[in-house]
Amino acid sequence: MQLGTLDLRDAARLRRPAIASPGAMTPAVIATWRGRMINEHGSSHVFDGLATQLAALGRTPDAEQCRGFAAEEREHGMLCGAVVEAVGGAALAEVPPPSILPTHPDTTPRAAVVRNVISICCLSETVAVALIGAERLEMPDGPLRTLLERIWADEVGHARFGWRYLANQLGELDASELDAVARYLPLAFGHLEAHELAHIPVTTSWPDEAVAYGLCDGADARLLFYETVSEVIVPQLEAHGLPASQAWQDRRTT
Ligand SMILES: [Fe+2]
Ligand SMILES: [Fe+2]
Known part of the structure; x- marks a missing residue:
């Protein structure tokens, strides 16, 4: 590469x-x-x-x-x-x-875009909102917290765009397109988990003042990642009629 x-x-x-x-x-x-x-x-x-x-x-x-x-x-x-x-x-x-x-040639262009919106906004950006949001709450007032708040506010917008798009577009898809979206979820979840775990250190313990510099505890961040998936992302996708709970259990990277 x-x-x-x-x-x-x-x-x-x-x-x-x-x-x-x-x-x-x-x-x-x-x-x-x-x-x-x-x-x-x-x-x-x-x-x-x-x-x-x-x-x-x-x-x-x-x-x-x-x-x-x-x-x-x-x-x-x-x-x-x-x-x-x-x-x-x-x-x-x-x-x-x-x-x-990905262009997802196994389905229609509009279902392909729904797949990508789910992966990017409903999964990755929603996790970013949770992780950055938690970090911001722990960080003392100051210029770094201001910087993080600005990033966080934008990530909220990126995640919301996806959930709104999904709410508007799923109803437009026919049965085979909906099936194509559902079929893709295990792969989307598998890639999400691999990406997030690669970026969260396994065990890191820092001195107390480290939170002021945005150094996070790896174990806490991993727990928050899994809670965000199970308590926010899966239920929201299920509410849209997508089989997200099963897809999370069946997650895979290839
Ligand atoms: Fe960002
Ligand atoms: Fe973002």
Whole structure:
């Protein structure tokens, strides 16, 4: 896989929050926020891809909204990079090529877009709302909490878009398209779990002051991830008539 360079140094320096040095935690703070920078920036490609698919369906206002979300994700990347720069690191990273959204040729284009909206907004973005929301509650008042609140507010919008789209579009699909959406859920859940676990450290215990720098306890974050799936995502999908509970049990990555 050919790696590319993500260089957000100039934009990140302009956004640096005024935070005190994390001392011995500095390498961990840099690694955490650089990882977030890569992730957030990567999400911009996902929303650009979704916008292109929505535009191809003639859903222009939805496509424009997703273009706006892509711009927000680029800004989130710069804001996370700004934390890296604020503690003496460089908002610079080697990154994999942008992910390309699946076109799902086994079903119709409109059912394919419903699948992608579920995966992106109803799953990933809904988990982001829970994880970032929890972190924000633990963080003391200050510039880093303000930065996180801004990101969190945007993620709420990204998740809501998906749930609204689902509510509006599922009723338009015929039986074979609905079946195609249902068939896809085990794979969507499997990829979600693999992605989230890859980004949440298994066991990390930090000193108490670490929450002020956004260093999270891995075990707590994993628990919150699983609770978000079982208490929010699965019941909401079931309420829309999708067999999400079974799909979560049958989750797979291939
Ligand atoms: Fe984001
Ligand atoms: Fe997002």
